[in-house]
Amino acid sequence: MDKNIGIYICTGCGIGDMLDCDPIAEMASDEYSVSICKNHPFLCGAEGVDLIKKDIEGEGVNTIIIAACSPRVNYDVFDFGQDKIIERVNFREHVAWSQAEKDENTQMLAEDYIKMACAKIGRTDLPEPFKAEEEYSKDILVVGGGVAGMTAALETAKAGYNAILVEKDPKLGGFLAKMKKNVTLPYKDISDTGAEAMIKAVSDNPKIKVYTSAAVEKISGGPGIFSVEIKANGNSATERAGAIVQATGWVPYDANKLGHLGYGKFKNVITNVEMEEMAAAGKITRPSDGKDVKNVLFIQCAGSRDPEHLPYCSSSCCLVSMKQATYVKEQNPEAVNYILYKDIRTVGQSEDFYRKAQMDGNVFIRGSVEEVGESGGNLYVSANDELLGEKIKIEELDLVVLAVGMVPRSLPAEIPKIKAPSDSKEADADGMIEVKPDSGFFATSALNLAYRQGPELPTLKYGFPDSHFICFPYETRRTGIYSAGCIRRPMEVGKAKDDATGAAMKAIQCIEATSIGMAVHPRAGDISYPEFNMSRCTQCKRCTEECPFGAINEDEKGNPLPSPTRCRRCGTCMGACPERIISFKNYSVGMIGDMLKAVSVPEEDEEKPRVIVFVCENDAYPAVDMAGIKKMNWSPYVRFVPVRCLGSIALVWVADALARGIDGLLFMGCRHGDDYQCHFVKGSELANTRLSKVSETLDRLSLESDRVKFIEVGITDCDKVPAIISEFMETIESVGPNPYKGW
Amino acid sequence: MAGNYDPSFAKEVFDNVDSGEEIKMCMQCGICAGSCPLRHEMDYPPRQIFTLIRAGRRDEVMNSKAIKLCTSCYRCKVRCPRGIPVIDVMHGLAHYGIKKGIIPRKGTAAFGGEFWKMIYNIGRIDEKTLPLKYNLLEGLVPGIKSTIEMAPMGIQMFLHHRMKLLPERKIKGIKELRKMLDKAKEMGKGGAN
Numbered sequence: 043m044d045k046n047i048g049i050y051i052c053t054g055c056g057i058g059d060m061l062d063c064d065p066i067a068e069m070a071s072d073e074y075s076v077s078i079c080k081n082h083p084f085l086c087g088a089e090g091v092d093l094i095k096k097d098i099e100g101e102g103v104n105t106i107i108i109a110a111c112s113p114r115v116n117y118d119v120f121d122f123g124q125d126k127i128i129e130r131v132n133f134r135e136h137v138a139w140s141q142a143e144k145d146e147n148t149q150m151l152a153e154d155y156i157k158m159a160c161a162k163i164g165r166t167d168l169p170e171p172f173k174a175e176e177e178y179s180k181d182i183l184v185v186g187g188g189v190a191g192m193t194a195a196l197e198t199a200k201a202g203y204n205a206i207l208v209e210k211d212p213k214l215g216g217f218l219a220k221m222k223k224n225v226t227l228p229y230k231d232i233s234d235t236g237a238e239a240m241i242k243a244v245s246d247n248p249k250i251k252v253y254t255s256a257a258v259e260k261i262s263g264g265p266g267i268f269s270v271e272i273k274a275n276g277n278s279a280t281e282r283a284g285a286i287v288q289a290t291g292w293v294p295y296d297a298n299k300l301g302h303l304g305y306g307k308f309k310n311v312i313t314n315v316e317m318e319e320m321a322a323a324g325k326i327t328r329p330s331d332g333k334d335v336k337n338v339l340f341i342q343c344a345g346s347r348d349p350e351h352l353p354y355c356s357s358s359c360c361l362v363s364m365k366q367a368t369y370v371k372e373q374n375p376e377a378v379n380y381i382l383y384k385d386i387r388t389v390g391q392s393e394d395f396y397r398k399a400q401m402d403g404n405v406f407i408r409g410s411v412e413e414v415g416e417s418g419g420n421l422y423v424s425a426n427d428e429l430l431g432e433k434i435k436i437e438e439l440d441l442v443v444l445a446v447g448m449v450p451r452s453l454p455a456e457i458p459k460i461k462a463p464s465d466s467k468e469a470d471a472d473g474m475i476e477v478k479p480d481s482g483f484f485a486t487s488a489l490n491l492a493y494r495q496g497p498e499l500p501t502l503k504y505g506f507p508d509s510h511f512i513c514f515p516y517e518t519r520r521t522g523i524y525s526a527g528c529i530r531r532p533m534e535v536g537k538a539k540d541d542a543t544g545a546a547m548k549a550i551q552c553i554e555a556t557s558i559g560m561a562v563h564p565r566a567g568d569i570s571y572p573e574f575n576m577s578r579c580t581q582c583k584r585c586t587e588e589c590p591f592g593a594i595n596e597d598e599k600g601n602p603l604p605s606p607t608r609c610r611r612c613g614t615c616m617g618a619c620p621e622r623i624i625s626f627k628n629y630s631v632g633m634i635g636d637m638l639k640a641v642s643v644p645e646e647d648e649e650k651p652r653v654i655v656f657v658c659e660n661d662a663y664p665a666v667d668m669a670g671i672k673k674m675n676w677s678p679y680v681r682f683v684p685v686r687c688l689g690s691i692a693l694v695w696v697a698d699a700l701a702r703g704i705d706g707l708l709f710m711g712c713r714h715g716d717d718y719q720c721h722f723v724k725g726s727e728l729a730n731t732r733l734s735k736v737s738e739t740l741d742r743l744s745l746e747s748d749r750v751k752f753i754e755v756g757i758t759d760c761d762k763v764p765a766i767i768s769e770f771m772e773t774i775e776s777v778g779p780n781p782y783k784g785w
Numbered sequence: 786m787a788g789n790y791d792p793s794f795a796k797e798v799f800d801n802v803d804s805g806e807e808i809k810m811c812m813q814c815g816i817c818a819g820s821c822p823l824r825h826e827m828d829y830p831p832r833q834i835f836t837l838i839r840a841g842r843r844d845e846v847m848n849s850k851a852i853k854l855c856t857s858c859y860r861c862k863v864r865c866p867r868g869i870p871v872i873d874v875m876h877g878l879a880h881y882g883i884k885k886g887i888i889p890r891k892g893t894a895a896f897g898g899e900f901w902k903m904i905y906n907i908g909r910i911d912e913k914t915l916p917l918k919y920n921l922l923e924g925l926v927p928g929i930k931s932t933i934e935m936a937p938m939g940i941q942m943f944l945h946h947r948m949k950l951l952p953e954r955k956i957k958g959i960k961e962l963r964k965m966l967d968k969a970k971e972m973g974k975g976g977a978n
């Protein structure tokens with residue numbers, strides 16, 4: 043494409059008061075021979091936009107640099123079609139609102155940003171959306187036929203798409219169909235489960251194809267082009283799907299590990315699952331002698347929230363015990379239920395059911411169990427009553443119900459770890475042991491993905507294949523595969539339905555975006571994708587290993603085989619590749635390299651240091667914007683370079699920048715670790731690792747390691763941004779100017 | 786020895802004490818205890834009274850200082866997230882204790898009686914005569930002694946226009962007020978005897 047560049051500087055929003063815009067325009071036409079360079083006092087107004095449109099039509103401008111507000115706003119106003127290259131320069135938040143008025147340094151900053159933009163568009167091509175050779179499928183595969191899976195299939199059908207439902211049991215319904223009653227919205231009382239009606243709705247729906255007694259043998263391809271091999275009742279079938287919802291549910295924590303609570307020792311100590319099944323079968327009786335029950339004690343958090351068992355809360359067992367207490371009272375109004383709890387966790391509106399359980403006269407005792415024992419054929423429980431501040435003993439119990447938690451029915455790539463019992467010999471340095479496959483953590487395959495990075499969804503530390511649960515619910519670390527229901531996190535029926543609906547919607551979004559070559563979250567709408575210049579590939583496998591989404595497979599020789607529909611466009615592969623053969627049409631190592639070269643580096647005696655701040659576009663960039671909106675100030679010597687993800691940074695940028703006399707480089711990215719906020723999961727962590735190796739480069743150049751720093755910045759950290767910058771500027775001042783200036 | 790849970794006292798409270806059944810809804814958050822200006826004087830804060838009832842500790846509850854100390858400031862009732870009329874229960878328990886003869890008509894219980902009588906008679910409180918009457922319940926000599934001890938406070942109240950020298954007069958509409966008080970008593974709320 044022949045680029046015909048037009049630069050448009052807005053002087054509104056205070057920009058014109060802070061900057062002398064005419065010299066900037068002159069500089070651009072001199073140095074970059076840009077013929078069209080205009081100012082306008084209100085560029086985002088109709089007249090301003092018209093000005094640009096006229097030049098597009100009259101002068102054939104097709105590459106437009108807009109120096110105005112942040113690219114995070116007015117993107118719709120400054121949208122001139124996919125056939126134009128648009129580059130936004132943030133004169134408002136990053137210059138006018140955060141720098142000194144009509145200052146020499148402010149002016150230099152603005153000029154640098156224009157130069158960087160010119161350098162950037164020099165290396166930008168128009169991206170063309172990816173189109174797979176195969177035809178795209180718009181059907182959704184749902185794995186798991188419990189409440190979440192059935193809801194996902196029904197919602198998919200309701201939205202006009204076809205669903206393929208794979209259930210391992212001969213019958214649909216999952217645990218919902220095994221329950222006697224349910225507690226769900228509006229949480230005032232117990233209600234019918236509705237399982238049979240739901241199963242019928244699924245079975246009767248012409249848009250839902252159901253496989254029972256079935257398992258997924260293999261999934262290959264990617265979003266839009268998944269090929270799914272299913273084995274059902276001994277027969278094989280192949281289906282095509284555009285996206286996948288995994289709703290494989292949960293299994294109860296293995297109560298055999300709860301001998302200290304009397305399980306396995308006394309017949310009348312049962313789990314909440316056994317209690318439910320007994321209630322559903324007709325009558326709640328004492329398993330030991332089949333006699334009626336009068337006094338029942340529920341032990342909450344049985345093995346849950348216990349570092350040696352299930353370290354987390356299953357969020358539904360409190361509600362379940364109250365429901366089962368209701369069964370007991372319905373059966374015998376004179377019966378007494380004791381609920382021994384750590385905390386009652388009836389989240390959200392389900393608090394109403396807690397009120398009901400209280401009104402019914404159930405006895406809630408806050409404390410911890412000391413002993414479960416038997417005397418005279420009845421059970422007793424000794425406990426520490428925290429509210430009474432005493433030890434108590436409750437006798438004459440007919441039944442003790444252990445409220446055990448939920449374990450995801452997943453196959454975690456890394457075996458979860460729990461706190462080792464004090465007598466354990468296998469404990470590691472942190473006092474943790476790996477859970478054994480039989481210890482209640484369930485290990486089962488569901489998807490069998492033919493992905494280089496493993497057959498199942500990567501999970502969080504306890505086996506839940508979630509991504510970041512607040513920022514991106516239902517997202518997993520495999521594009522186009524969404525998790526819903528208790529596989530994502532423990533939850534009750536009402537929440538599982540919401541979850542499944544959400545996941546189905548995400549799956550539809552994915553199918554539609556993929557079919558027009560667009561990326562999904564968090565770069566929704568992006569049509570660029572990484573291209574590999576394979577002739578120079580050395581089969582080092584870094585890209586295939588580091589891609590956070592498993593988008594790159596490998597052939598036998600170790601050559602990367604990218605699957606663009608699985609790609610989220612983070613650029614991590616681009617940063618990882620030592621040969622620099624991976625690039626996007628509008629984002630590449632060379633492009634950022636040219637931007638860095640465009641930054642003017644004053645002579646040492648001018649005492650104007652230069653610092654490059656690489657900011658992650660997802661969190662750090664908005665944080666800087668917000669600091670600007672709050673009119674906070676920071677050093678005029680820093681130049682921000684937005685990157686898709688810190689995972690995309692190439693070490694060569696560090697070397698190039700320092701060799702040119704840039705005094706320091708700061709990297710602002712998302713938090714990583716267990717509670718990561720990185721939108722691309724591993725990007726900021728990988729960047730951190732990569733940067734830890736930068737010292738070699740610095741040593742080679744005999745430069746101080748303080749010149750390069752990584753810092754975690756969340757989107758809410760806007761107030762801290764100026765301080766982070768000043769602190770780094772102080773460091774740079776103390777290490778002194780880069781000796782390579784002027785070389 | 787480990788104490789036992791005995792639901793029978795809770796049932797007694799639910800059935801006999803004003804608003805007694807509402808304490809089923811208590812979730813032991815302790816906001817009432819944190820709000821009560823008298824918590825430092827109480828042996829058990831309101832929250833714990835409810836735990837004791839639940840556990841069946843009849844003696845501890847009925848003999849507690851707490852249920853007699855409540856000054857009806859209403860802070861607990863206003864703040865309880867479960868909407869429990871904590872104050873009504875506290876008074877209900879005290880009345881139940883008096884009725885059952887567990888709580889003697891002394892101290893606050895006696896003061897309450899005098900208070901009620903005076904409101905019933907004149908429709909308002911006479912700051913001079915109420916303490917006098919209450920003090921005299923202890924007998925003539927100790928009564929006069931206690932009253933003399935309170936004289937400096939009386940003088941201050943007088944100087945700040947909080948007390949009149951002349952006796953308080955009956956309010957207008959005393960008859961209507963008495964009707965209301967009778968109704969309240971009928972409903973089991975308050976009453977001098």
Ligand code: SF4
Pocket residue numbers: 342343344346347354355356357358359360361384385386387445447
């Ligand atoms: S829901 Fe209740 S019983 Fe279950 S783990 Fe959480 S707090 Fe414990």
Ligand code: SF4
Pocket residue numbers: 572588589590591592593594604608609610611612613614615616
């Ligand atoms: S690393 Fe990022 S850009 Fe590269 S293939 Fe994977 S998802 Fe796509």
Ligand code: SF4
Pocket residue numbers: 810811812813814815816817818831832835864865866867868869871
């Ligand atoms: S404030 Fe209400 S719910 Fe909380 S402890 Fe007191 S009475 Fe119970």
Ligand code: SF4
Pocket residue numbers: 817820821822823831854855856857858859860861862871872875
């Ligand atoms: S009304 Fe009584 S119990 Fe409640 S806060 Fe006031 S003094 Fe305490």
